[in-house]
Amino acid sequence: CRTLLRLRANRLLPHLAGSRALGAEAIGLAAVHAAWDLGDGGILRLWTNLGADAVQLKAPPHGDALCEVPPGGAMRGADRLAPASTLWTLEPPGTGQGDPSHA
DSSP states (O other), rough: HHHHHIIIIIGGGGOOOOEEEEEEEEEEEEEEEEEOTTTOOOOEEEEEOOOOEEEEEESSOOOOOOESSSSOOOOOSSSSEEEEEEEEEOOOTTTTSSSSTOO
């Protein structure tokens, strides 16, 4: 828990002013992708798969992996989200597509 709170304070909090939701979409029967435009132009993304089967993504995730559950095991290859997994990424300003369906 403390690690996630430090991550939030150090990596997200400085960029939250002016943030807005870009949207969310189902990417499988039990999987969702959501994105937020951060105040500095970066993009925060969440992929979560609550299902028992891996989910094919439209494109590999970009940016820095902030958090993976299970640690180091959210992805199966470059573009498949593992079963029972979650991945948060942070794309630096100027690199995101601003569209929740981008990845």
